[in-house]
Amino acid sequence: QAKIHAVRIRCGVNQLLRQAGRVLAAAGGIAALAILAERLLAVRILAPWSVWIFCGIVLIAILVLWFLKWPTRMQASLLLDERLGLSERVSTTLALAQSDDPFAQAARVESLNVVQYANLAGHFPIRFSRSWAYGAATWVATIAMVFLLPQRDLLGFLKDREEQQKKAQTARMTQTQVKKATEQVKAAVRALGDPNLVADLQKLDELGQAAEPQEIKREAIKALGDLSEKIKQMQTGSKAAASGALQQDRKSVV
Numbered sequence: 691q692a693k694i695h696a697v698r699i700r701c702g703v704n705q706l707l708r709q710a711g712r713v714l715a716a717a718g719g720i721a722a723l724a725i726l727a728e729r730l731l732a733v734r735i736l737a738p739w740s741v742w743i744f745c746g747i748v749l750i751a752i753l754v755l756w757f758l759k760w761p762t763r764m765q766a767s768l769l770l771d772e773r774l775g776l777s778e779r780v781s782t783t784l785a786l787a788q789s790d791d792p793f794a795q796a797a798r799v800e801s802l803n804v805v806q807y808a809n810l811a812g813h814f815p816i817r818f819s820r821s822w823a824y825g826a827a828t829w830v831a832t833i834a835m836v837f838l839l840p841q842r843d844l845l846g847f848l849k850d851r852e853e854q855q856k857k858a859q860t861a862r863m864t865q866t867q868v869k870k871a872t873e874q875v876k877a878a879v880r881a882l883g884d885p886n887l888v889a890d891l892q893k894l895d896e897l898g899q900a901a902e903p904q905e906i907k908r909e910a911i912k913a914l915g916d917l918s919e920k921i922k923q924m925q926t927g928s929k930a931a932a933s934g935a936l937q938q939d940r941k942s943v944v
Contacts, residue, residue, distance in 0.1 A: 696810060697814055711818065711822040
């Protein structure tokens with residue numbers, strides 16, 4: 691039992707190294723294809739979350755294959771017989787362990803006398819398989835592609851993304867300008883204390899929600915113009931200064 695257990699451990703470690711080498715070699719090929727797609731087609735694949743998911747899948751694949759390839763006791767006994775030239779004594783001992791037949795008992799005793807002196811040293815070495823060489827070559831090529839392969843845009847995806855980013859940046863700048871221009875107007879409206887202007891203040895708060903920068907400006911100009919007319923009608927005496935500030939803010943938006 692001790693010898694069979696030792697063989698199972700050593701064979702299990704070799705299986706782990708073998709399956710890890712195979713999976714890593716396949717993963718390197720997949721990573722290389724992903725980098726090719728990103729550099730030639732400008733398709734976003736290697737995001738942080740996708741890299742973590744890919745690493746998790748690789749680890750799970752290694753563990754599952756290792757578990758499926760873990761040698762059984764009978765497989766370990768057959769390997770012992772084969773590599774030590776024991777003429778099936780170990781597998782016979784294991785197979786007849788629960789038998790009460792006199793012949794089986796005699797065969798078991800004879801096998802045990804031979805097996806107990808068997809030396810496992812050198813017959814079950816732990817070593818890396820050739821799949822590690824393939825995996826190393828694949829990952830070296832993949833890493834070289836990261837640093838050496840230039841960015842291309844064969845399908846125009848990169849150009850579209852840059853245009854969308856530029857459009858979004860312009861929209862943010864326009865929203866900032868509109869917000870700055872409406873702050874003083876909102877303060878002037880609140881100073882009047884008229885409840886009829888509450889809805890107009892709400893319209894000012896909703897400015898900047900349009901997708902197009904030009905549409906944002908049109909909404910701001912319209913809202914400020916409506917408020918200007920209402921404030922002009924309501925203001926008297928000292929409140930006339932607020933209307934002048936409103937006109938100036940409207941011009942700054944335009």
